[in-house]
Amino acid sequence: MKILMLTCQYMPDVFGGAEKQCGRISKGLRNKGLEIQILTSRQQHKGKAKEVLNGVPVRRLYSPIAPDLLGRWLPFSAYWLLRVLVWGVFNHKQFDVIHCHQGKFGAFVGCCFARLFKKKISIKVGNSNQFMDFNALKAKKFVGPIMADFVLKTNPTVVAITDVIAQNCKDFGFNNIINIPNSIDTNLIDMQQYTEQPIQKANDVINLFYHGRLENIKKVDVLMESFALLVAEHTNIHFHLIGSGSVLASAKDYIKQQGLGSKVTFHGEVNDPVVFIQQFDVFVNASEAEGFSNSLLEALLAGKVLVSTPVSGASDAIYPGKNGYISDSFKAEDIKNSTIKGIQLHKQNTESVKHFSAQLIADNFTVEVIAEQYLALYKKLTGTNK
CATH class of the missing domain: 3.40.50.2000 (Glycogen Phosphorylase B;)
Structure with missing residues (x-):
């Protein structure tokens, strides 16, 4: 099974919680025999476009400004979206599932990718209550509500890392919600x-x-x-x-x-x-x-x-x-x-x-335990036992 991990930014550019979890679960799934690739951005034009971190290939598409900022930086967000979709034209057959880390702008990008290339998609939500990812996305002026509605209508599988977030996602209108907590690498x-x-x-x-x-x-x-x-x-x-x-x-x-x-x-x-x-x-x-x-x-x-x-x-x-x-x-x-x-x-x-x-x-909470839960999710999404 082949999984595309989609995250707007990644280590070493950003060491936030979502990025840490992306790295941990990618490594854990790779150890279980899945083919994993991380697709993200880079803000340095001469930065590494391709590299391998912890055994996982990382592909970085250039964007002058971090693509998830939106607001007055919306043109850069649109530019990165276009780059992702163009990349997908040539690479979409390499993947069975798109896994988005955070339900913000990256989730909108992932849903565009999933709809265009007819891929299964899961979105991991990283915050709760008024700061819940989809609430944060919807709060962005002008484009936020449109993007949030687009994600909702795509009907992705939403991964809630706590019961509180699961309820937040249900209240937002999502139907396919699964609880999988964050992991820790022992x-x-x-x-x-x-x-x-x-x-x-x-x-x-x-x-x-x-x-x-x-x-x-x-x-x-x-x-x-x-x-x-x-x-x-x-x-x-x-x-x-x-x-x-x-x-x-x-x-x-x-x-x-x-x-x-x-x-x-x-x-x-x-x-x-x-x-x-x-x-x-x-x-x-x-x-x-x-x-x-x-x-x-x-x-x-x-x-x-x-x-x-x-x-x-x-x-x-x-x-x-x-x-x-x-x-x-x-x-x-x-x-x-x-x-x-x-x-x-x-x-x-x-x-x-x-x-x-x-x-x-x-x-x-071990990486091994959580990787098993994601593996079961991917099998369910693709209807396969492989």
């Missing part, structure tokens, strides 16, 4: 080694951390506020913020204003983040919206106590009292209270937390 722990200097830590200090994109949707400001509240009650804690993004500067300013510079370390981006976070104790996420957080899955793999706001995917990875806690709301006070319980759980039995989370991953 080799991220087993095979990689430290490439960063270990952090010097005091033995009696609890090290809290968050790693990931530092953007508005992640509510880093609320995360820092909850930490400030926590420090007022517990002095033997330290927070590690790992990653970069548009809100990093404001987070640093807030910590300086609060006089907490000695209590927070900003690490920026690090190599091998899953290995890096093994040094710390409790993962804390204040995000206001997620699909199924890759950062949460990575902290789960590292065996850390997990604390999160009640976003989509949290209840799939966090079992209160077993490996973490979910806050009652998105407010700093409630995040602080859940973090206190998380610290207590860490102090009680970290080995029990690690064992529980390892079994949860083995049963539900």
Whole structure:
């Protein structure tokens, strides 16, 4: 069976959750004997048009601006759409199924491809509620509603990574919805080694951390506020913020204003983040919206106590009292209270937390488990047992 993975951008240009998942599932399906190719864009005219990453061929079609931005960059989106369809004229017979990563502009492109060349299509949805992919697409002025309606009428199979997203897609009007969660590559722990200097830590200090994109949707400001509240009650804690993004500067300013510079370390981006976070104790996420957080899955793999706001995917990875806690709301006070319980759980039995989370991953989230579910989906779409 031959699968075309379609994503508007891909690594190393972008290291977002959708791109990580595209890479993981492509590698997993390749290991099961499927022929996989990733079709994406490149913004550098002299960049690599063809390469192989993790054993998977990647074809990049040039677009001066990232094709999924739309808005005033709509001409570049149209240009990339045209390039994809022209590429499809010469290559469509090589594929049985188109798998779109995210239900935004890329889904519209995929549906154009599927209709023109009569291909089966699945679309994986990466976010929830008001930020759900199709809601985000429909919200684009002028062309957004037209594109969203076109996708809906194409009647694709929609892959929802959580129950919340499945309900969002049903409410939007989709009929063919299947639940397949995000995956995590256990080799991220087993095979990689430290490439960063270990952090010097005091033995009696609890090290809290968050790693990931530092953007508005992640509510880093609320995360820092909850930490400030926590420090007022517990002095033997330290927070590690790992990653970069548009809100990093404001987070640093807030910590300086609060006089907490000695209590927070900003690490920026690090190599091998899953290995890096093994040094710390409790993962804390204040995000206001997620699909199924890759950062949460990575902290789960590292065996850390997990604390999160009640976003989509949290209840799939966090079992209160077993490996973490979910806050009652998105407010700093409630995040602080859940973090206190998380610290207590860490102090009680970290080995029990690690064992529980390892079994949860083995049963539900490994690349191998998720690849089997996608393989079953593709067989159903194509009506084949091969």
